[in-house]
Amino acid sequence: MHIFLDTANIDQIRQATKLGVISGVTTNPTLVAKEATADYEMVVKTICAIVSGSVSAEVLAEEADAMMEEARVKASWAPNVAVKIPVTAAGLEATSVLSQENIAVNMTLCFSVNQALLAARAGASYTSPFVGRLDDIGHDGMQLVQDIVEVYQQYDLKTKVIAASIRHPLHCVVAARAGAHIATVTYDVLMQMINHPLTDIGISRFLADWKKVSPK
Numbered sequence: 276m277h278i279f280l281d282t283a284n285i286d287q288i289r290q291a292t293k294l295g296v297i298s299g300v301t302t303n304p305t306l307v308a309k310e311a312t313a314d315y316e317m318v319v320k321t322i323c324a325i326v327s328g329s330v331s332a333e334v335l336a337e338e339a340d341a342m343m344e345e346a347r348v349k350a351s352w353a354p355n356v357a358v359k360i361p362v363t364a365a366g367l368e369a370t371s372v373l374s375q376e377n378i379a380v381n382m383t384l385c386f387s388v389n390q391a392l393l394a395a396r397a398g399a400s401y402t403s404p405f406v407g408r409l410d411d412i413g414h415d416g417m418q419l420v421q422d423i424v425e426v427y428q429q430y431d432l433k434t435k436v437i438a439a440s441i442r443h444p445l446h447c448v449v450a451a452r453a454g455a456h457i458a459t460v461t462y463d464v465l466m467q468m469i470n471h472p473l474t475d476i477g478i479s480r481f482l483a484d485w486k487k488v489s490p491k
């Protein structure tokens with residue numbers, strides 16, 4: 276399973292990229308707005324200069340023609356941009372045209388297997404089931420990831436599953452076991468994935484033991 280970073284924060288992207296474990300970045304209008312800018316183009320171009328893998332930029336238009344127009348502009352910002360489009364009727368229409376133009380589409384706000392199946396049929400490169408938001412309303416978000424992976428495998432659909440709206444490290448473990456191709460995580464969750472108290476205790480013990488024998 277590949278790890279994407281789910282943020283528009285440039286410092287976090289720089290820090291995480293140094294670790295050599297990040298294969299891409301996902302953004303959305305909320306994440307860009309959090310950086311107190313409305314210059315989506317500048318943010319995405321800056322990210323694409325740091326990250327060579329897929330970088331998702333979301334469209335704000337709601338009608339199919341306007342979505343296509345906006346998607347073509349966003350896709351032109353860098354060769355590794357994937358355009359994020361919600362799974363609606365207009366979104367599917369736009370995706371089916373854009374995928375014919377070889378524009379990578381990440382179908383977002385996916386909350387059901389049917390939506391994921393339609394996204395794949397429309398030619399989306401990625402589908403993003405939102406795990407945490409389903410958990411928030413008492414549904415099992417990870418079950419959706421498992422079900423989508425199973426259906427895609429059954430019909431040999433090439434669309435990649437991005438486990439999104441990840442809230443904690445256990446989500447990543449379950450997504451990986453379910454066969455999700457990618458999990459997109461916040462910087463905080465990435466740090467939580469790294470940390471383990473026994474690793475810290477082990478390092479302290481090794482250093483303390485070494486001090487006992489090492490010359491002053």
Ligand code: E4P
Pocket residue numbers: 281301302303383403405407408439440441459
């Ligand atoms: C994914 O592409 C989305 O940007 C993101 O995972 C949404 O997460 P949230 O539910 O924490 O806003």
